[in-house]
Amino acid sequence: MELTFSLILSSYCLLLVVLLVGWIIIRRQVMPLKGTSIPGISIVVAVRNETGNIQNLLRDLAAINYPAEKFEIVIVNDHSTDDTPDQLKRIVGAIQNARLIDLPEGAEGKKAALALGIKNARFEVIVTTDADCGFSKNWLRCISLHFENEETTMVIGAVKLVSSNSFFSRLQVTEFISLAGTTAAAIGLGHPVMCNGANLAFRKTAFENVKGYAGNLQIASGDDEFLMRKIHKQYPSGIRFLNYYEAVVSTFPQATIKDFFYQRLRWAGKWKHNNDLVARLLAVFIFVSQVAFVVLVVENILDPGYLIGLIAVKLFLEGVFLFWVGRFLERRFDMLAFIVLQFLYPVYVTVIGIFSLISSYHWKNRNYK
8 A cells, every 4th residue: 555655646746847847838938028909808707795895806997007998897796685786886987997787687696797797898808807806907918918919819817815814814825826836837738727717818709609608507616617628629729827927816815614615615516517637637636646645644654764755755846836836926935834734635625525515505695506
């Protein structure tokens, strides 16, 4: 058994080297420094019960540094049950190029809201984000540079968490760094495996050509990844990474374990619908590798042996990867959170996986199975 686990962990170390290569490729890609044309952009935001976030969101939207006649803001209210609609009406009315659309009765959910917003968008380039996100004033300018290339169909940006003093939030920040790094590295290697709808851009024509969210509208999450896979299948060379510091979108960690648990259950709900073999194998392999690591650490603590070196290599490669990606995201390397996640990750992934098969969950005043 020890031999099996050591082979698994050795293979995982090779995977880390490959991801490091992918990260280097993506960071060294040639980026346009200034635009020769200015594409029209429609920012589409699906909103539900975001009363605590709307003010900050629209503050950042109003501060965007982009020609006013070349972009618009389309906010779609997904049947909010708090005072979000009233806030939106007051604030949107003060922004010249912002519109508010209410999702009609009989339609609900983020995908339905985004689809309605995209349908009503005036411009060819669609940018999506979430109501609890923040971004720099040059966010759109960075995105627009990619779409000067007619071959570009989708641009995937990075998302970072706003760190706080709680150790729970620090754990989430560290995990998000790894997700952002894997996202970028996979694009660099030519096979994107994930993305985040909080920082995503694509051509409206590409969205329409792949029939948008059709086929997965009934799934609570995955509006971003399902669309990415459709576009990658039809336009295999059209996906880019948003390789600018200023274009990283920030959001907040979950405040409580309960909120975190429900969020991860929602994310896990799309797993069985994932038909990308590479993504599925990668996720399973990473999980098995982390289990193998924990087993080998426990065995070598009790009886130190030659596998201490392999364990050290794994920690070193992961640490380097997180450090490099963290620098791009302007997030420091958190050694304590890094070590704790080594042992916590296999446990929480197993728990989430089991509960995603047998449990319902609550999200924004809606119940999901």
